[in-house]
Each structure stands twice: as structure tokens, then as C-alpha cells.
Amino acid sequence: MTEPVYHFPPPKRVMPPELQDLLLEEGSKIEGSDESALGTGIVSILGTARSGKTTLAYGMIDWIMAHTKRPVVLGSFPAVVLEEGVPEHWKGRVSTANPDQMHEIERGNRPVWLLDDAAANFSSRSSMTKKNIAWSKLAGVISHLGCTVIFTSQSLAGVDRTFFRFTEVVTVVRYMSDSGLRGERDEWRDDVDHAQYLLKKIHAGKPGGRRLRSFYVTVSTSPGRKPYRIVPYVRPHWLFEGITDRQRDMLSKPFGYMEASEISAIINGPPKRGRGRPRKTKEEHE
Amino acid sequence: MSNWTRREQEYDRIAASRLARLNGGVPRHIALGSRAALSLRWKLARMGLEGPHIDHAVALVDELSLAKILDHHPIGVRFATIPRAKRDLEVWDVGIN
Numbered sequence: 259m260t261e262p263v264y265h266f267p268p269p270k271r272v273m274p275p276e277l278q279d280l281l282l283e284e285g286s287k288i289e290g291s292d293e294s295a296l297g298t299g300i301v302s303i304l305g306t307a308r309s310g311k312t313t314l315a316y317g318m319i320d321w322i323m324a325h326t327k328r329p330v331v332l333g334s335f336p337a338v339v340l341e342e343g344v345p346e347h348w349k350g351r352v353s354t355a356n357p358d359q360m361h362e363i364e365r366g367n368r369p370v371w372l373l374d375d376a377a378a379n380f381s382s383r384s385s386m387t388k389k390n391i392a393w394s395k396l397a398g399v400i401s402h403l404g405c406t407v408i409f410t411s412q413s414l415a416g417v418d419r420t421f422f423r424f425t426e427v428v429t430v431v432r433y434m435s436d437s438g439l440r441g442e443r444d445e446w447r448d449d450v451d452h453a454q455y456l457l458k459k460i461h462a463g464k465p466g467g468r469r470l471r472s473f474y475v476t477v478s479t480s481p482g483r484k485p486y487r488i489v490p491y492v493r494p495h496w497l498f499e500g501i502t503d504r505q506r507d508m509l510s511k512p513f514g515y516m517e518a519s520e521i522s523a524i525i526n527g528p529p530k531r532g533r534g535r536p537r538k539t540k541e542e543h544e
Numbered sequence: 545m546s547n548w549t550r551r552e553q554e555y556d557r558i559a560a561s562r563l564a565r566l567n568g569g570v571p572r573h574i575a576l577g578s579r580a581a582l583s584l585r586w587k588l589a590r591m592g593l594e595g596p597h598i599d600h601a602v603a604l605v606d607e608l609s610l611a612k613i614l615d616h617h618p619i620g621v622r623f624a625t626i627p628r629a630k631r632d633l634e635v636w637d638v639g640i641n
Contacts, residue, residue: 262640271639290636460633473635489636 261472265495266347267324268317272492276428276478277301280406281318283326283368293482297368298401299425302417303410304450305432310471311410312510313497314430315372318408320494322370323351328406329364333357333373334524336516343508343515345496358389360396361403368404374512376409377416378524385418394420401425414450415443429477433457433470449477453486460488552618559617560624576625578609 264272273281275291282288284297301318303311319330332340335354344352355363357373357380373379384390397420400407411417414429421427422445429446431453442450453475461470476487497506508515573581584605588598614622 262638264640269639271637274636456633460635487636488633490638492638492640 261491261493263493263495263498266320268321268492268494270321270325273318273321274476274487274489276476276480276483276487277318277430279480279483280426280428281322281326281328281370283328284404286326296426298404298406300400300421300427301406301408301430302414302421302427303408303430303432304414304434305410305412306435306438306469307412309432309434309469310491311412311432312374313493314432314474314491315374315408315410316497316509317492317494319348319352319370319372323348329353329367329369331355331363331369331371332512333371334379335374335512336520339508339512339515343505343512345501345505347496358392358396360400360405365403368406370406370408373407373409376411376421377413378513380409380418380421382416382418385420390418390420393418394423397421398424413438413442414446415441419443426480431457431475431477433468449486453477456486456488553620556618556620559621572610573606576610576613577606578612581605581609 270278270289275288275293278288278291279293279296280299280301282295282297284295286295286297288295303315305311322328322330330348330352332352332354334356337354340352340354353363357371360371363369380390380393401424407421409417409421414422429449431450434442434450434454439447439451439454456475457470457473460473464472471491473488473490476484476489478485478487497509501509513521581602585602588602610625614625
């Protein structure tokens with residue numbers, strides 16, 4: 259199946275009301291709804307590897323560029339991707355920073371943060387590390403900071419649960435493998451399972467590829483919102499035809515362009531400090 | 545939600561999905577009926593009996609068998625056997641074709 263394509267700027271209707279609610283500036287009119295936008299919250303994009311999570315996130319950023327004045331911070335992106343990878347019409351609006359600086363960067367400008375493969379930075383296995391504890395405190399006040407966080411992940415089970423505790427969350431579900439689904443968090447498994455059922459049903463008889471990329475499903479628990487909404491995936495023209503292969507690769511796999519030490523710092527934490535003053539030996543005491 | 549409840553729901557979904565495909569698939573009286581319904585059909589065919597009153601008698605046996613089987617099934621499965629028009633999935637209109 260050939261997905262519809264847009265040339266920048268994308269029409270406002272490309273994003274469903276649930277996503278417009280969090281991506282627009284607070285109080286803006288939502289197309290397709292009588293309500294005004296909340297302007298803050300968490301958009302979690304979920305799907306198996308190569309299911310099109312990151313390209314969908316770039317589509318959201320493109321939409322933000324066209325319909326808002328919000329700055330975008332690409333969390334932990336290597337500088338080289340920012341210099342050489344991003345398209346011309348993003349330049350000046352995007353920057354990069356560490357997520358633990360969320361309360362400092364673009365303060366007052368209500369930025370949108372993209373945390374690609376959040377399980378690397380906010381792993382549920384590291385829930386009691388200093389970084390994740392700090393994030394859990396920060397997550398409680400992101401609505402005060404006016405931030406919207408978009409994160410991508412292959413499983414919500416891999417991401418620290420702080421992400422889902424405090425603020426408005428809209429989950430965007432792309433294709434998920436059966437093994438991924440079996441390991442999903444209990445709280446989300448039924449929703450993700452139903453979204454997979456809808457994806458398979460809407461792709462039935464259509465050549466959407468193994469990864470069912472032509473549609474995605476939004477899951478929203480807010481009163482007044484549609485609990486599940488099937489949305490066609492609309493491709494930005496520039497992302498597939500308007501950039502070089504190297505740029506496309508940089509945007510598709512930004513972590514691959516990090517220095518080994520930077521990836522090590524994400525996986526193992528920052529380098530440990532030396533032990534300081536050497537301990538005295540027994541003989542020295544005497 | 546307990547594992548047992550989840551498993552029940554999964555079986556419900558599987559059963560409902562199979563029942564929903566019966567139109568044009570396995571005849572309902574074979575999939576969900578009883579041996580009596582088959583015996584009666586053969587008997588009536590051998591005797592060469594035809595007509596609307598015969599069809600009604602066969603339908604009655606089919607429905608009794610079906611109701612007997614569904615007595616032991618959860619409400620989800622029983623609900624799935626209600627004939628109804630299928631709704632198309634609603635898709636958000638993005639304004640681009």
C-alpha cells in the first residue's frame with residue numbers, strides 16, 4: 259500500500275485530535291474538535307524495531323514546525339546529526355540537550371522534547387539510579403514547565419514507569435511483534451493488544467508490508483476523547499525523497515552516530531570518579 | 545486482572561472471531577448443532593419430504609441444539625452469535641488521499 263505523502267507544510271488534519279491536544283500551544287483550536295489544546299503531556303510511540311516509530315515522530319515535529327511556534331529539543335542527539343542530518347526548514351527551531359536539563363532548556367518557551375528510544379536513557383532496569391529518580395521528580399512538574407515529551411520505545415515495559423504516572427499520556431501504537439506483546443506491561447497489554455487487532459484488521463487485504471506501516475492507532479484514556487483511533491500514516495515528502503541517503507540514515511538511527519563514549523555513558527552511566535584520597539594501609543596507621 | 549480472567553477473555557475473542565466468520569464458512573448446524581440435527585436432515589431427505597413446514601422443523605432442531613451448546617458459554621460468545629450487520633472500521637480523515 260502506498261501511503262499518502264505531503265509536501266511541507268502538512269495539513270493540520272494530518273494529526274488526530276488526541277495528538278493535536280498535546281502538540282499545539284495551550285489554548286489553540288484543535289481541528290476536528292470543539293475543545294482547545296492542553297499543550298502539555300506525554301506522547302509515547304510504541305512499536306517493534308523498524309515499525310516506523312522514529313519517522314512518525316519526525317512527522318510530528320514537522321507538524322509542530324508548521325502549526326506552532328514551539329521549539330523542539332532532540333534529547334541526547336549527537337551534534338553531527340543536528341548539523342548535517344536535519345532538514346533546512348527545521349534549522350533554528352531544533353536543538354539538542356540532555357533530558358535531565360528539561361527544566362533549564364528553552365525555559366518559558368514551552369518546548370517539545372523528543373526522546374528517541376527512551377528505554378536507553380530511562381530504562382526500567384535503572385529505576386533507582388540518580389538520573390531516573392531525578393526524572394521522576396521532573397515528570398511531576400512538566401505540565402508546570404509547559405513541556406510536551408514525545409518518546410519512542412519498543413516496549414513500555416522497558417521504560418521507567420514514571421513516564422505514565424503523572425500527566426496526560428497519549429500512546430501511539432504501531433506494529434508490535436507477538437513476543438514484544440507478550441512482554442508488555444500488564445497495565446497496557448490489553449490496550450496494545452486491541453490496537454494490534456485494529457491494525458491487522460485495517461491492513462487486511464492491503465499490501466501494507468509485514469510491519470503494517472500504513473496506519474497507526476492512538477490510545478487515549480481522557481474523558482471525551484476517542485479511546486482508540488485508527489489514523490492513516492502520511493509520509494513527509496522530504497524524509498523519503500528530499501534528503502541524501504546519509505541524512506536519512508542519520509535521522510533514522512541517530513544513536514549510531516554517537517561517539518562510543520557517549521553511548522557508554524547512556525548504557526553504563528557517567529564515568530565513575532576516582533576513589534579520591536588513597537586509604538592508609540595498616541602499617542601507615544602504626 | 546487475573547490470569548484466569550485474561551485467558552477466558554482470550555478464548556472469548558477466539559470463539560467470537562470464529563463465529564463471526566461462519567457466514568459462507570462451515571454451516572452453523574454442523575459447527576454448533578447436534579447429531580440429532582444431522583440425523584433428522586438425512587431422514588427427511590431419504591423420505592423425500594420437502595416444503596416450508598419441513599424447513600421450519602429443521603430450523604427448530606438447529607436452534608435448540610445451538611441454544612443448548614451456548615448455555616455453557618460465556619456471554620461474550622453468546623453475544624457474538626447474534627446476527628448483525630458488520631460495521632466498517634472508522635478511520636480518521638487526514639484530508640490527503
